[in-house]
Amino acid sequence: MELSDIDLNQLVLFQQLMVERRVSRVAENLGITQPAVSNTLARLRRQFGDDLFVRTPQGMQPTPFAEQLAGPIGEALALIHGGLNQHSRFDPASVQRSITIGMTDIGEIIFLPALLAHLRQVAPGATLTTVRTTTSTLREDMEAGKVDLAIGPLPQLKAGFFQRCLFRQRYVCLFRQGHALDRQRLSLADFQAAEHLVIVSAGTGHGQVDALIRRAGVQRHMRLTVPHFVSVGHILQHTDLVATVTERLADRLAAPFGLRHLPHPVDLPDVAINVFWHAKVHRSPMHQWLRGLVFQLFGDDQVAAVSAS
Known part of the structure; x- marks a missing residue:
């Protein structure tokens, strides 16, 4: 498809449908009639060879192809809008x-x-x-x-x-300075032999790290489990526990709590x-x-x- 094959207003309408999910709301926002919205959507469907939006009780839901288009179209419209309004600077x-x-x-x-x-x-x-x-x-x-x-x-x-x-960022092992593991390199055997502080952060991507460690066949002695990260520095400072945390958090906690971190011995994805x-x-x-x-x-x-x- 060439740029000459499509009207910029059609892309504006497409983005409005991604946001509002209601033909009536899009028509109101753009100052046009609902049949005009439907006609433009029909043309877009023919041009892209995809339904783009499917009517459901929850509104017009985008197809997987429409979701793929949303990013590039939204960014392109934002660039055009910014270029046309360079004179109005936000203070x-x-x-x-x-x-x-x-x-x-x-x-x-x-x-x-x-x-x-x-x-x-x-x-x-x-x-x-x-x-x-x-x-x-x-x-x-x-x-x-x-x-x-x-x-x-x-x-x-x-x-x-x-x-x-x-x-x-990568995951690292965090522990107090002077810990038995405070050396140049942390082996997998030493990691498994240590006692661990485990943070169960349900509902976040960080919660997946424990599943990845288990999937790698690594067994840990989980001495303490807590539901958040805010106490990690205090706990590690006064115990011999080891925690698996992200590197930026480890960097932030190291100096205030006298901690050190080493690369993780388990091959975990960034x-x-x-x-x-x-x-x-x-x-x-x-x-x-x-x-x-x-x-x-x-x-x-x-x-x-x-x-x-």
């Missing part, structure tokens, strides 16, 4: 509202100090609130605008959301930490600034392109 100093970000307790340890310090300088009128990404209403709250963005490995956020990789936002705020200047700030402060140099999932 962070004008923000007078609470910014709400979904994150885990790991995220609070890693992100909040630097983010708060930067907001104090560039957006003194902004306040910050965090909510857990494990809440069952996260998707609905982001759709309703109650949560501005979410950070973490969050496979539950799919259609209607954009995501971008913030960074990738974990991707993504930023998620709802399609409704994709072109919002305030949200574009907020996302840019998060990537400026915490992102790897080589981050993935924006995509819809």
Whole structure:
């Protein structure tokens, strides 16, 4: 398909359907009739050779092919919109509202100090609130605008959301300095012989690491299990337990609690930490600034392109 084969307005309508899922709402937003929306959708279906959206009791649900198209189309429209509106620059100093970000307790340890310090300088009128990404209403709250963005490995956020990789990190073994394992290299045999602190972080991507260790046939003596990461530094500082955590968390806890970490002896995949936002705020200047700030402060140099999932 060539660009000349499609009208830009058709792509705008496509993106509106991805967000609203209702023909009536799209018609209202674009100032056209519902039959006009239906006719444009029919043309898009013929051009792409796919139904794109299927009518259900929950509204117009996108097909897998439509979900694949959502990312590139959304990004292209955002670039065009930004290019046409370069004269209107967003001023962070004008923000007078609470910014709400979904994150885990790991995220609070890693992100909040630097983010708060930067907001104090560039957006003194902004306040910050965090909510857990494990809440069952996260998707609905982001759709309703109650949560501005979410950070973490969050496979539950799919259609209607954009995501971008913030960074990738490996898992490491964390323990106190002077531990019997405090040496140049940690063997698998030593890892299995140690006593372990296990963090069961249900509802997050981090919770999968224990299953991966079991799947590798590695047995651990799990002396203590806790439901969150906030106590890990305190516990390891005063015990001989070993914890499997992400490297950025280990780096943050090492100095304050007198800890050390080594590469993990189990071959675990790197974990991707993504930023998620709802399609409704994709072109919002305030949200574009907020996302840019998060990537400026915490992102790897080589981050993935924006995509819809």
